[in-house]
Amino acid sequence: MDALIQMLPQYIHPPTEQEAQQQKVAFSVAAGFPGVFGCVDGTHVKILRPHVDEEVYVNRKNFHSLNVQIVCNADLLIIDCVARHPGSFHDARVLRESQFFAGMEQRPPVVEGLVLGDSGYPLREWLMTPFGDPVDHQQNAFNTAHRLSRVTVERCIGVLKRRWHCLHTELRVEPAVASRIVYSCCLLHNKAVLLGLEPPAPLPLEELPAIPAHPRNDGERARTAAGKAVRLHIARTHF
Template sequence: MELCACFPKVGSFLEVVGDVTGLSKASVLLSVAALTPILLRHARVHIKIPTTREEIRQVHQGFHAMAGIPRVIGVVDGTLIPILNPSLVDPCWIGRKHFSAINTQVVVDHEGLITDIVARREFSWSFLLGDSGYPLHSYLVTPVTNPATPAEERFNEAHTDTRTHIEWMFGRWKSRFRCIHRSSGGMRLSPAKSRGVIVVTAMLHNMAVRAGADEPPPLDKDEDSEDDDAQPPVPDARAALHQAGVQTRQELIDLFF
């Protein structure tokens, strides 16, 4: 964990680690490159969606206790992990916030554990909560864009209160591993290797949470999120999925009368 641990807000984490350990930047880079694939072999053990009835029950209860929304299996959102632009003439890594980054989609449970990265699955009776930048499905519930009733307003408030949990987790994760925070100056690794480091830091974050490690120092509000409040258009081919999501959301709204 020391390779990416909490460092002051200064330049490259490689130089900082080298100064702390007495190694050159090149040696630190080689160590990261050698260790990352070894740790990645264990990622599926430490980053996983709840599957057993008891695991699902505990997550449902944990989220319900936050703001009263039942059956939530996780909160999903994207966050920008800064990297150095791999090519000065390649704009594909430059996001709308005008810096090079990998947009990382994460699912978080009620305890702040990362349970999935780039989630693409359905969850039977459970569902995820996402902001209005996500499409509405039966397994991914978004807030009401223009609430027109008190029940819809109360549902939106509960949705927001629950969803802020993931922003809190992003802060803990990036504070614990400053190499994935924008203050590091961007990871000085290729995009492929950077993705591996991102997954490894998620795995180590979960291990730290489960072990009851000390809380990392707080960061300023995360400015690296990819929030998009615009409701995406619903293509005809996905209209049925959207309608199923409308029904699921309405059943939840009815609980807030």
């Protein structure tokens, strides 16, 4: 694992400008959603009851876990992974505390383009969530294309857990070691994708329902408003 962890930046990293453009084309062809280079979701990896800070690892389904963030592209290649947060952390918090979020919030962002997430994530100019209450056919079409595109990350997580079944059952180690195992499995998953190995049938995932993210301060409200404007523009222009 030490050797694999050292190699992480070679295998898990944001796309180059050329790679992002290729992914935008792939997502657009698949479901008609423009400008997307990746999708984000969280998944819980069950762990043994920790000896330290046990209570923070208990998730909403009342078992101990790590809340693992995965961002993947249309080819199921993982471009960002965060596997250090306890199961009680919400998806939005895991994202906000990640380097990927910081890189996308800066100007210019580390990657030009859109990421799709469910309603548990904050709406941003670069992070599109679905309309909560669509009011017309354009917003409904936006939500349909969003759902068909975002299923990519669900499939990626299912394939990852099928390849490395320990991520689907239970890691019987302390959280710090479990985190390193998750990172190692993600790297090996990417290696398999790059080698063109046939992906196994993804495991059906029973994930926790998303808790809608709400702006927490004036600065975040402004960024959410800007995200709403972008979302509305996409719905009206492309759907």
